[in-house]
Amino acid sequence: MEPRYSRESKCYKTSRVFPTDVNNHNTLFGGKLMSYIDDIASIAAHKHCRRSVVTASTDSVDFLHPIKPSDSVCLEAFVTWTGKSSMEVFVKVVTEDLKTGNRTIAATSFLTFVALDDNKKPVPVPQVVPETEEETKLHESAPQRAELRRIRREESKKLAEFLTMKNPWE
Ligand SMILES: CC(C)(COP(=O)(O)OP(=O)(O)OC[C@H]1O[C@@H](n2cnc3c(N)ncnc32)[C@H](O)[C@@H]1OP(=O)(O)O)[C@@H](O)C(=O)NCCC(=O)NCCS
Numbered sequence: 001m002e003p004r005y006s007r008e009s010k011c012y013k014t015s016r017v018f019p020t021d022v023n024n025h026n027t028l029f030g031g032k033l034m035s036y037i038d039d040i041a042s043i044a045a046h047k048h049c050r051r052s053v054v055t056a057s058t059d060s061v062d063f064l065h066p067i068k069p070s071d072s073v074c075l076e077a078f079v080t081w082t083g084k085s086s087m088e089v090f091v092k093v094v095t096e097d098l099k100t101g102n103r104t105i106a107a108t109s110f111l112t113f114v115a116l117d118d119n120k121k122p123v124p125v126p127q128v129v130p131e132t133e134e135e136t137k138l139h140e141s142a143p144q145r146a147e148l149r150r151i152r153r154e155e156s157k158k159l160a161e162f163l164t165m166k167n168p169w170e
Helices: 030-049 133-162
Strands: 011-016 052-063 071-082 086-097 103-116
Touching: 011 030, 030 052, 030 071, 030 086, 030 103, 052 133, 071 103, 071 133, 086 133
Parallel strands: none
Antiparallel strands: 011 071, 052 103, 071 086, 086 103
16 A cells, blocks of 8 residues: 555644634633544544544543634644554644734644444555654654553453443432
């Protein structure tokens, strides 16, 4: 399989903050931003492998700054690293105060997607080639994050075996 450049999976989305998108602090509702992040990250993964993909995990969403109704919200996503069938996608959220033009990194997130074949089984994906300084830094640090994810997945499986599925009234 031919490797692909990070830039080939890159996508962008810019949105306003509408009154229906805010929380009781009048800043963007976290769940709304998480939905934007999963949405754009899935497109980046899909563009990289040209296969259907599923979200396997979200490492974290770090909300670094509140997002105000007077801001625009721009998300950038691209594939930083690949395993065999999995792809790590980085999402950067940049807000712009529309009155002043000041920009802030409001959130960052790493997600993992898995490419599936027509029988919904994991299928190999092309490797990724970084070019810019940002892409290279994220590519080089990815194996460390993948190892932490592997450990966390084992822990999640053990926890799931222990947890009850009973409803409180049963
Ligand atoms: C993700 C999924 C396809 C993995 O399938 P599986 O049969 O467990 O496959 P494997 O164990 O062989 O893992 C396949 C790849 O996924 C990766 N993976 C699986 N679970 C992962 C997790 N929680 N975090 C990161 N990577 C994960 C594995 O490391 C492996 O990567 P590699 O091929 O690059 O080495 C399966 O668990 C699934 O369908 N989960 C639900 C996904 C979903 O519904 N998402 C929407 C959220 S509502």
